[in-house]
Amino acid sequence: MDNDSANNSANKMWGGRFSMSPAQIMEEINASIDFDKVLAPQDIRGSKAHAAMLAAQGIISKEDEASIQAGLDQIMAEIEAGTFKFSRSLEDVHMNVEARLKDIIGAPAGRLHTARSRNDQVALDFRLYVRDRIDEFDSALAGLQLALARKAEVHAETIMPGFTHLQPAQPVTFGHHLLAYVEMLSRDRGRLRDARARLNECPLGAAALAGTSFPIDREMTARALGFDRPTANSLDSVSDRDFALETLSAASIAAMHLSRLAEEIVIWMTPQFGFIRLSDRFTTGSSIMPQKRNPDAAELIRAKVGRIAAAFQSLLMVMKGLPLTYSKDMQEDKEVTFDALDNFALVIAAMTGMVEDMEPNIEAMRRAASSGYSTATDLADWLVQRLGVPFREAHHITGRIVAEAERRGVELEHLPLEAMQAIEPRITADVYSVLSVENSVRSRTSYGGTAPHNVREMARLWINRLGENQMRG
Numbered sequence: 339m340d341n342d343s344a345n346n347s348a349n350k351m352w353g354g355r356f357s358m359s360p361a362q363i364m365e366e367i368n369a370s371i372d373f374d375k376v377l378a379p380q381d382i383r384g385s386k387a388h389a390a391m392l393a394a395q396g397i398i399s400k401e402d403e404a405s406i407q408a409g410l411d412q413i414m415a416e417i418e419a420g421t422f423k424f425s426r427s428l429e430d431v432h433m434n435v436e437a438r439l440k441d442i443i444g445a446p447a448g449r450l451h452t453a454r455s456r457n458d459q460v461a462l463d464f465r466l467y468v469r470d471r472i473d474e475f476d477s478a479l480a481g482l483q484l485a486l487a488r489k490a491e492v493h494a495e496t497i498m499p500g501f502t503h504l505q506p507a508q509p510v511t512f513g514h515h516l517l518a519y520v521e522m523l524s525r526d527r528g529r530l531r532d533a534r535a536r537l538n539e540c541p542l543g544a545a546a547l548a549g550t551s552f553p554i555d556r557e558m559t560a561r562a563l564g565f566d567r568p569t570a571n572s573l574d575s576v577s578d579r580d581f582a583l584e585t586l587s588a589a590s591i592a593a594m595h596l597s598r599l600a601e602e603i604v605i606w607m608t609p610q611f612g613f614i615r616l617s618d619r620f621t622t623g624s625s626i627m628p629q630k631r632n633p634d635a636a637e638l639i640r641a642k643v644g645r646i647a648a649a650f651q652s653l654l655m656v657m658k659g660l661p662l663t664y665s666k667d668m669q670e671d672k673e674v675t676f677d678a679l680d681n682f683a684l685v686i687a688a689m690t691g692m693v694e695d696m697e698p699n700i701e702a703m704r705r706a707a708s709s710g711y712s713t714a715t716d717l718a719d720w721l722v723q724r725l726g727v728p729f730r731e732a733h734h735i736t737g738r739i740v741a742e743a744e745r746r747g748v749e750l751e752h753l754p755l756e757a758m759q760a761i762e763p764r765i766t767a768d769v770y771s772v773l774s775v776e777n778s779v780r781s782r783t784s785y786g787g788t789a790p791h792n793v794r795e796m797a798r799l800w801i802n803r804l805g806e807n808q809m810r811g
């Protein structure tokens with residue numbers, strides 16, 4: 339509509355300030371088709387199951403069912419081919435599909451909506467969508483775990499500093515560090531699986547809110563759509579979106595984990611650290627500073643968690659004050675969720691690529707690990723184990739030895755024996771066996787510790803486990 343005619347239909351008193359007529363504004367705020375069209379495959383899947391059930395129960399005729407099924411198949415083909423015309427005036431995906439069905443098959447299309455409402459329909463579509471995405475994330479996260487575990491196996495002996503407070507604390511292996519993320523992602527997958535299990539009840543048949551007087555078979559539609567059972571309360575079925583909240587919450591936590599790894603990659607990539615190299619595939623140059631290699635992908639992964647966690651907040655705020663059952667507020671559940679889940683998928687894919695791509699600078703890592711007195715705890719442990727000194731006292735003696743090394747500007751393994759004996763006379767040359775970073779990591783054999791033998795075993799365990807998963811599909 340051009341401006342003139344828009345102004346003509348706008349309110350005479352305040353229309354001057356508005357470029358749209360009230361009806362247009364209503365359509366603008368009310369229509370969801372611009373974003374909910376991604377639910378079309380789920381909407382059609384749900385309608386096909388519903389139609390089959392209506393016919394099986396004798397609620398519609400077999401003939402009508404057959405033409406509904408054929409029409410829905412054609413619509414799906416049109417959507418896949420990109421020829422389907424979505425119309426804003428038809429408000430949302432449900433009405434767009436149904437209107438097109440009427441175009442194709444005529445009168446029988448009007449029977450599809452028997453014993454159903456858009457309220458249980460949208461609850462179903464959104465659940466199916468979120469469930470599909472959870473399944474996709476599960477295999478994507480498994481792929482990322484596998485990439486990490488493979489790199490961990492190769493670098494089971496590659497020594498790097500372990501940090502607390504981002505201060506060098508004790509030497510660890512790079513493989514051990516990578517496997518820490520494999521564990522986190524395993525819990526992330528567990529949270530998504532839990533969300534999926536609770537989500538997996540079928541709301542279809544709750545109708546508008548109270549159920550229906552038609553003799554429907556909810557077990558049948560639930561089974562056909564891969565649900566464990568139908569939902570047990572019609573009011574609850576159409577009015578909760580906790581399944582999306584749970585999924586967003588699990589995705590936020592997983593994205594937070596990936597953001598931490600991304601931050602480490604950013605730090606490791608600085609020339610000051612120089613721990614890893616990323617190829618041109620995951621870095622960018624600067625338009626003005628020729629020497630630069632920027633870890634843009636890592637930075638974006640680090641940032642995306644904000645967007646994903648914001649979607650959780652946003653949906654929580656939408657839901658928090660709504661009386662039962664459905665209110666149109668709930669249409670606001672989709673856009674943020676779609677955006678968050680799309681970005682979550684992107685984050686996982688980018689991180690997987692980066693993990694496969696990155697190569698550690700083994701010398702730089704080792705050098706950093708052996709500076710900063712990172713084997714001081716090994717020295718204290720030696721005093722406890724060999725001399726029977728209580729740990730608190732050993733800590734004190736070690737502190738004085740570190741101060742002496744600092745004064746002389748040498749690492750612990752290069753401090754002369756006499757210098758140590760001047761502080762604790764019972765120390766023998768055997769102490770040097772624990773002062774190198776190699777011996778330090780090799781000695782951490784406790785379950786879950788960083789000893790290369792442990793790390794290799796754990797990496798293999800994960801590789802086998804994840805490989806089996808992939809075989810099962």
Ligand code: ARG
Pocket residue numbers: 370374430456457460664666668669
């Ligand atoms: N587009 C709507 C949504 O996303 C579908 C449900 C409409 N229900 C209604 N009672 N107006 O929530």
